[in-house]
Amino acid sequence: MDCPHVTRFAPSPNGHLHLGHALSAIAAHDLARPGGGRFLLRIEDIDGPRSRPELADEFRADLAWLGLEWEDVPAQSTRLASYAAAAETLKARGLIYPCTCTRSEIEAAGAREGSDGLIYPGTCKHRGADPARPAAWRLDAEKALAQTGPLVWEDALAGPQAADMSLLGDIVLVRKDLPASYHLAVTLDDAADGVTLVTRGADLFGASHVHRTLQALLGLPVPRWHHHPLLLADDGQKLAKRRGSPSLAARREAGEDGRVLAQQLRVQLCHLEPDAAASI
Incomplete structure (x- = not known):
């Protein structure tokens, strides 16, 4: 029998969370919680002037609104x-x-x-x-x-x-302007946080080849990965902060029921990856 998973959701505070982030957080949360595992929240806040510290608390409010429970771990700026x-x-x-x-x-x-x-x-x-x-x-x-x-x-x-x-x-x-790239920071952070199942969108599938190489070079533990399909906008493009995708905060402040939304996203996730439950 597999050990309980340690998963994480690691947003950058350079813009509001949207439905794509919600799907990713729910996927990571649900893969950890039923088996008694741990779901971690890590703020990836080393993006220079683009990082907005006040968004970290907004992210927590968004996750609570969705009905998720998590553990905070140190932000990247402390590492x-x-x-x-x-x-x-x-x-x-x-x-x-x-x-x-x-x-x-x-x-x-x-x-x-x-x-x-x-x-x-x-x-x-x-x-x-x-x-x-x-x-x-x-x-x-x-x-x-x-x-x-x-x-x-x-x-x-x-x-x-x-x-x-x-x-x-x-x-x-x-990087020239920052202390580490995404690839180095996330690989070190996942090892430090004891993450055993790296859950993230399929758009980062290729990055995992590099992260596995860094783990070998630096003597770090090797997790499993779970790259879930992406939610797409009506035009077929992936949801993104830079494209102005509607924010969770706006929906929350408008009075929408976050737990109902979370259940709707779970149904979508089941349609996107019907065999996921059997593969974990």
Whole structure:
């Protein structure tokens, strides 16, 4: 029999939550709670000036309105030392290198599209970075593979996966303007919080190949993953803060019943992934 799951919902306070966030939170909550597991709330608040601290309490009000119960864990802004230590470890092993390229320079170099945007063509790896310009630090995917060898990870819905770094290439682990990229921070945070089932949208499926690689390089525990399908807007696009998708806060303040909404989303989730219950 499987041990109870530890899941998490980890929103960034750079905009209001919408129905897509609600679906993700409910999925993570419901996968943990029935078996006596733990559902964690972690605020990913290292997005520089875009982070708005007051939204963290709004998020909690939204989750309570949906009828969810959770445990708070430390926000990312309290964990900067762990990100710096991991980056120094990777630097010392020659696994990351500085990169001063801008997005326009990467586009001009003919970079191809990957699962998470443009795949870096390795310009600074081959010529060296300009020391006079601000630098990000990228993972050398070839060196990483040489150290880890073939790796596998398991998605609850899609089954076993062979880790494939070519989907994202030499990704940024330390940004020019922030202490860590999403990939480094979330991998370290999930390990620190004891997350055993990483529940998130299918749009992040490709990122899990990189996170599995980082776990191997840094000696971190390996969870299972559960990438649920996305809710789509009427135009077929995924819901997003930047697209102005209607917020949970607005619905809550208008007097809508959050528990009824949560049950409706559960029904939608059952239609989106009918075999999920059997696969967990």
